[in-house]
Amino acid sequence: MKLPAVSDVDRELVVNETFGPTFQGEGPSTGRYAHFVRLFGCHLSCIWCDSPQTHDATRCDLADEQRVLSIEDILSWLAAGPADLLVVTGGEPLLQPHVVGRLLGAIRERALATDIEIETSGTIAPTDMITSAVTRFNVSPKLSHSGLRRHQRIRPAVLRDLADSGKAVWKFVVQALDDLDEIQELVDTYGLHPVWVMPEGTDSSTVLARMRMLADPVLARRWNLSTRLHTLLWENDRGR
Numbered sequence: 021m022k023l024p025a026v027s028d029v030d031r032e033l034v035v036n037e038t039f040g041p042t043f044q045g046e047g048p049s050t051g052r053y054a055h056f057v058r059l060f061g062c063h064l065s066c067i068w069c070d071s072p073q074t075h076d077a078t079r080c081d082l083a084d085e086q087r088v089l090s091i092e093d094i095l096s097w098l099a100a101g102p103a104d105l106l107v108v109t110g111g112e113p114l115l116q117p118h119v120v121g122r123l124l125g126a127i128r129e130r131a132l133a134t135d136i137e138i139e140t141s142g143t144i145a146p147t148d149m150i151t152s153a154v155t156r157f158n159v160s161p162k163l164s165h166s167g168l169r170r171h172q173r174i175r176p177a178v179l180r181d182l183a184d185s186g187k188a189v190w191k192f193v194v195q196a197l198d199d200l201d202e203i204q205e206l207v208d209t210y211g212l213h214p215v216w217v218m219p220e221g222t223d224s225s226t227v228l229a230r231m232r233m234l235a236d237p238v239l240a241r242r243w244n245l246s247t248r249l250h251t252l253l254w255e256n257d258r259g260r
C-alpha cells in the first residue's frame with residue numbers, strides 16, 4: 021500500500037517575522053541572547069495586543085504580514101547565526117502544532133539552539149513532541165482587562181496539561197494593582213507556579229511606571245517581577 025506523502029502543511033510554517041540576535045525581553049530568561057520566530061495567526065483578540073500584525077485585519081494589512089517558510093528555511097537561518105535561546109512566539113504558536121513539533125525536533129537533533137522557549141496564551145494544549153522539545157513554556161493566561169470572555173481566555177484542561185508538563189511558568193500581563201487579586205484566584209484554583217508578573221505597555225515610560233507600582237505588592241505575594249527589556253531599550257520597534 022502506498023503511504024500518503026507528508027503534506028506540505030506539515031513542512032511549512034506561516035510566519036510573521038524572524039529576528040535576532042536580540043535579548044529575550046520577558047520572563048525568567050530576560051536578558052539572554054536570543055533569536056525569535058514569530059508565527060502568524062491568533063484565535064484571540066486582546067484589546068492591548070502588542071503583535072496585532074499577526075492576526076488583526078482591522079489594524080494591519082495581513083497579506084503583507086505573512087510568509088510561508090519551510091522547516092529547512094528556518095533551520096538554515098538558525099545555522100547561519102547559531103542560537104543560544106530560540107523563542108517561538110506569535111500570535112499563538114500552538115495553532116500550528118504539527119509543523120512546530122517537527123521544527124523543534126529538527127532543531128534539537130541538529131543542536132541548533134541550547135534552549136527553546138514557547139510564548140503561549142495557555143488556551144491550546146501542546147503536543148507531546150513540542151513538550152519534549154522545549155526547555156520552557158512561558159504561559160500568559162489573559163485577565164479580564166484583555167476584553168476576552170472568561171471561557172475564551174481560561175481553559176482549565178489546558179492549564180492543567182501545561183502545569184503537568186513541569187515546564188511551564190505563568191507570566192501574567194498586568195495593568196493595575198487590582199489585577200493581582202485576579203491572578204491570585206487563578207493561581208489558587210489551578211495551582212499555577214511559579215508566577216511572573218509583567219507590566220502591560222509598549223513604551224518605556226509606561227513599563228517603568230508600572231514596574232514601580234508593582235514591585236512591593238509583587239514582593240509581598242512572593243511572586244516574580246518581569247520587565248519588558250526590549251521596550252525599555254527600543255520602545256515599540258519591530259524586530260527587536
Ligand SMILES: Nc1nc2[nH]cc(C(=O)O)c2c(=O)[nH]1
Nearest residue numbers: 043044045046109139250260
Ligand atoms: N526582545 C523581545 N523579547 C520578547 N519576549 C517575548 C516577546 C513576544 O513578542 O512574545 C518578545 C519580543 O517581541 N521581543
Ligand code: SF4
Nearest residue numbers: 062064065066069111
Ligand atoms: S493572545 Fe497574544 S497574540 Fe493573541 S491577541 Fe492576545 S496578546 Fe495578541
Ligand SMILES: [Mg+2]
Nearest residue numbers: 070071109250
Ligand atoms: Mg512582543
